Amino acid sequence: MxxxxxxxxxxxxxxxxxxxxxxxxxxxxxxxxxxxxxxxxxxxxxxxxxxxxxxxxxxxxxxxxxxxxxxxxxxxxxxxxxxKKQRVINIKELKIRPGIEEHDFQVKVRSAQRFLSDGDKVKVTLMFRGREISHAELGHNLCMRFYQQLEKQAIMEKEPRVEGRNMIMILAPRPQEQVKGD
The missing domain is CATH 3.10.20.80 (Translation initiation factor 3 (IF-3), N-terminal domain)
Known part of the structure; x- marks a missing residue:
């Protein structure tokens, strides 16, 4: 008993x-x-x-x-x-600067593609130094260009927004059904 x-x-x-x-x-x-x-x-x-x-x-x-x-x-x-079926989603951070060269920009885009294909979110941090912050619209344009390179793989979870001396944007992997439809 x-x-x-x-x-x-x-x-x-x-x-x-x-x-x-x-x-x-x-x-x-x-x-x-x-x-x-x-x-x-x-x-x-x-x-x-x-x-x-x-x-x-x-x-x-x-x-x-x-x-x-x-x-x-x-x-x-x-x-x-x-x-076992649960998937932990990590946030990978990529840091860029407003004066980034084209090759370096493409390297960051490829890294973001790899992170997104692994199912992780990508946090893009655009760091401003000194008076660069007064040209926030240039930073916004750079973030939007970054997103346009990844549009087929990612959805924008958080729009580019200035937080202190940084501009932050968060991208999440696009659901699989939408990727296949392209």
């Missing part, structure tokens, strides 16, 4: 169940009806299984006869699969 195991804060198992009566569901999914929890526990013990409170807030609470260890294993397996 297994005792004092809790799947999470809400689910209770075997003697942990506090309700007097519960709707009991058999191991095959068949409803056995509303009965005292002690009776449900007795049925579960006869089958060598556990009584698990799956819906504690229902009136009356719902308890299911199942193999608790197997249930817990399947839950952890589902969580592991969900974690």
């Amino acid at each position: 297994r005792r004092w195991r809790i799947i999470n804060k809400d689910l209770r198992v075997n003697e942990e169940i506090r309700a007097r009566e519960a709707r009991i569901v058999g191991s095959d999914g068949q409803q056995l009806g509303i009965m005292p929890v002690k009776e449900g526990l007795r049925i579960a013990m006869e089958q060598g299984l556990d009584l698990v409170e799956v819906a504690p807030h229902a009136k009356p609470p719902v308890c299911r006869i199942m193999d608790y260890g197997k249930y817990k294993y399947e839950q952890s397996k589902r969580e592991r699969d969900a974690r």
